[in-house]
Amino acid sequence: MGEGVGEITGLEDLELAEVRPFRGIRYKERLVKDLGRIICPPYDVIPPAQQEIYYRREENNAIRLEYPMEQPGDNAESNKYTRAAVTLQNWLEDGVLQVDQSPAFYLHDHYFTYMGERRRRRGLIARVRLEPWYCGIYPHEETYSKAKSDRLQLMRAIQATSSSILVLYQDSAQGVAEILSKAAQDKPTIECHCGQSEAISVEEQHLIWTITEPGLTRRITELLADVPLYIADGHHRYETGLTYQKERIREVGTSTGNEGFNYIMMELEDFYDPGLAILPIHRLLRGVATSSLAQLRTKLEHIFAVESIPLTEGSVSNLGGKMTGEAVLAILGLEREALLILRQRQDVSIEGMMPDNRCQAYKNFDVSILSHLILHEMLGVVDGEGDIAYTVDTNEAWQQIREGEYQLAFLLNEPQVDVIKAIADARDRMPRKSTYFYPKVPAGLIMNSLD
Known part of the structure; x- marks a missing residue:
């Protein structure tokens, strides 16, 4: 580690x-x-x-x-x-x-x-x-x-x-x-x-x-x-x-x-x-307009390679095994009975889309990418404000989606200690609620x- x-x-x-x-x-x-x-x-x-x-x-x-x-x-x-x-x-x-x-x-x-x-x-x-x-x-x-x-x-x-x-x-x-x-x-x-x-x-x-x-x-x-x-x-x-x-x-x-x-x-x-x-802190979102939800997958595909996986208890519980390679994050709720895995595309520079005043480690961090490119630019939501909830439990996130309490769940990777240190050394800061030391x-x- x-x-x-x-x-x-x-x-x-x-x-x-x-x-x-x-x-x-x-x-x-x-x-x-x-x-x-x-x-x-x-x-x-x-x-x-x-x-x-x-x-x-x-x-x-x-x-x-x-x-x-x-x-x-x-x-x-x-x-x-x-x-x-x-x-x-x-x-x-x-x-x-x-x-x-x-x-x-x-x-x-x-x-x-x-x-x-x-x-x-x-x-x-x-x-x-x-x-x-x-x-x-x-x-x-x-x-x-x-x-x-x-x-x-x-x-x-x-x-x-x-x-x-x-x-x-x-x-x-x-x-x-x-x-x-x-x-x-x-x-x-x-x-x-x-x-x-x-x-x-x-x-x-x-x-x-x-x-x-x-x-x-x-x-x-x-x-x-x-x-x-x-x-x-x-x-x-x-x-x-x-x-x-x-x-x-x-x-x-x-x-x-x-x-x-x-x-x-x-x-x-x-x-x-x-x-x-160190546990990731997943995001739960509601209050999103139906029109924004309808356009979201198309917008995501402009930046990410989107993989759809049939949704089962195991696919959520064993999320870590699926978040491999260039996986950035996963989404529940956008497609019925499916887990969407977002991966980096070779022909797209996500880093180039992130704010110029941020360090390289921040630009490549999954919570930063979610906050800037998906929540803010695609959905008009500010992470940490509005109708957003947080959980470290992927099964709880899925339950909230199934019960209709929230529309979307964004599931993130375990933060790595070298990324935490790199961002801190650069005098930058991760978005709020990025890490949960357990x-x-x-x-x-x-x-x-x-x-």
Whole structure:
């Protein structure tokens, strides 16, 4: 999977991010045996119906800090953000949460099942200095302003973060990996198992080790001092952190640079980690005029070679086997009982039809091609606006088409890590909702104070 990920170039004079150990906030030892009932996914993958399920599961569930619920009668003085702040303070005072005595890096082994295979994803939870984009921190995807507004109000209220931003880095000499492998030989500080439930659709296991020995923490910081970090999941949270940092610096007047608000909590994972799984995010579309649908196949054939495959359960479930060669994407709903596979034509330059101000990797990326050439130019739709839904499940997409909830489903390829890196290195960004790093790093394992 790491094939094609080259060495970082052109960064000799660039200020890079600083990675530090920190005194994490975590649930007290007496609660660790039930931690699987207390942690929750990050806010952006929790539907409103599941939000209430997590509230009911356990009175100390991290959902109350990560994604607090609105209540009737909420106002400027009393609302979901102020309740989250009171909850955090109460949990610290009552001993539900504890602050670790020594600064630490937290080694996190995340076990899960993907495509029938048991995998382990290894990460290092750390504090990372907030820097402007491209000063050692690289985004790869566009963001939504509404999500950032919600996160900022929560951050102002609780002055902490309950979930880690997932970032990728290159451990070329495997120096960090060697330290983490040795640390994992000891007994883990935290071990929890999350079984399938009403809210959790996959069984996961989490092991956490605290690395506090000053020589080791100093060595990890040194090894990561010259390494660019690529945001995989958590762009909104990072941009919110930058805004919050600016607000706090204006508030205090002067900053030493060591205050908590100058850092954000991240989980760092190697580009080459064999457990890394990146899912495509498929598009579902409705509200398209009948006349536009009638003309769509003809328009598609001007650019793509269109192959029609009889539609069966297997043809959708095993889509990956059909998206080979020059396949760009597949479409459900345009032809009755047929799956359309779009492939690049040798006599057509798709890259030449894409916006001039975009990098080459962006121009050849399937989500970009869908957004610009099909949704916008052929259907007059802006990706991320209008009546578009998103899913990582091809069978769910097919069900929505069969039930008439949506007219079209656009099924995409698994994003490749070398494409993500190439677009980020070019200081370009993929369209919003281009990648889904699976599974999400949960909230509540380790938390971070911004004071």
